[in-house]
Amino acid sequence: MATVISLSRVSMEFPALEGAGTVKALDNIDFDFRSGEFVVALGASGCGKTTLLNVIAGFLTPTSGEILNHGHPITGPGRDRGVVFQKHALLPWLNVVENTEFGLMLQGIPASERRRRAQENLSLVGLSDFQRYPIYQLSGGMQQRVGLARALTCDPDMLLMDEPLGALDAFTRENMQELILRVWKATDKVVFFITHSVEEALFMATRLVVMSPRPGRITHEYSLDFCHRFLEIGDARKIKSSTEFIRMREEILSIIHGEEVDEIADTTAAGGAP
Numbered sequence: 001m002a003t004v005i006s007l008s009r010v011s012m013e014f015p016a017l018e019g020a021g022t023v024k025a026l027d028n029i030d031f032d033f034r035s036g037e038f039v040v041a042l043g044a045s046g047c048g049k050t051t052l053l054n055v056i057a058g059f060l061t062p063t064s065g066e067i068l069n070h071g072h073p074i075t076g077p078g079r080d081r082g083v084v085f086q087k088h089a090l091l092p093w094l095n096v097v098e099n100t101e102f103g104l105m106l107q108g109i110p111a112s113e114r115r116r117r118a119q120e121n122l123s124l125v126g127l128s129d130f131q132r133y134p135i136y137q138l139s140g141g142m143q144q145r146v147g148l149a150r151a152l153t154c155d156p157d158m159l160l161m162d163e164p165l166g167a168l169d170a171f172t173r174e175n176m177q178e179l180i181l182r183v184w185k186a187t188d189k190v191v192f193f194i195t196h197s198v199e200e201a202l203f204m205a206t207r208l209v210v211m212s213p214r215p216g217r218i219t220h221e222y223s224l225d226f227c228h229r230f231l232e233i234g235d236a237r238k239i240k241s242s243t244e245f246i247r248m249r250e251e252i253l254s255i256i257h258g259e260e261v262d263e264i265a266d267t268t269a270a271g272g273a274p
């Protein structure tokens with residue numbers, strides 16, 4: 001598989017919000033995103049997931065290290081990397097189709113072509129019948145689908161998604177997981193997806209990275225194929241309730257909880273509690 005984005009020894013330090021010193025949000029990250037992959041990052045709050053996404057998106061410049069996009073250094077945001085945010089970032093004064101084609105309008109693509117491409121992607125996310133709806137009349141799941149259609153409409157190589165399903169109810173969330181996997185298969189994008197849900201991560205990833213905080217590092221990596229199995233058989237519950245899935249879920253939960261327990265122990269020691 002061809003390498004699309006390659007990170008070598010990427011570190012990101014921020015000034016500490018309180019007191020002197022810095023926070024090492026990313027510490028020497030080495031990672032390659034390859035074509036066809038659905039990479040999911042999982043980890044406790046503050047372990048650097050969003051920072052990692054932001055340096056790939058080009059919103060942040062790492063303190064040190066190198067990020068290559070098809071062999072060329074990333075110097076800022078680009079059309080080849082589409083972002084879907086946790087809370088939709090749609091423009092409330094535009095309707096669904098206008099929001100979807102907005103990026104193409106900024107690129108100066110002629111009206112008829114941008115409408116056609118927007119409609120194609122709205123159909124992919126099941127929103128063909130809602131093109132004229134104002135954003136505020138859509139449910140949370142539908143708003144996220146517009147966000148996805150908008151990102152797809154610019155035809156990026158890579159989709160970056162920061163907890164895109166975090167604000168949805170459990171039922172909508174499961175439906176959206178399935179929809180995103182189908183869209184991924186249909187469009188052949190490389191995906192980088194962040195979540196706090198172990199089940200979601202296992203279900204969706206072809207490669208799962210578990211991160212730990214302070215400093216932000218990748219501590220575990222798994223190659224998975226539950227998503228491919230879902231795309232074959234189409235029964236998510238069957239996959240999520242399988243013995244293998246449950247065993248992996250417990251293994252990863254114990255890693256994450258283990259790290260949290262260590263962290264509490266460290267804090268206690270530093271604080272000198274009796």
Ligand SMILES: Nc1ncnc2c1ncn2[C@@H]1O[C@H](COP(=O)(O)OP(=O)(O)OP(=O)(O)O)[C@@H](O)[C@H]1O
Nearest residue numbers: 014015017023025044045046047048049050051052
């Ligand atoms: N702009 C910033 N200025 C200062 N510190 C920051 C900044 N952005 C992130 N950090 C710090 O970097 C660390 C990693 O933050 P980041 O947002 O990447 O974590 P995260 O894994 O996405 O967390 P969450 O799961 O809560 O979204 C945190 O300690 C955070 O406080």
Ligand SMILES: [Mg+2]
Nearest residue numbers: 049050051162
């Ligand atoms: Mg985050």
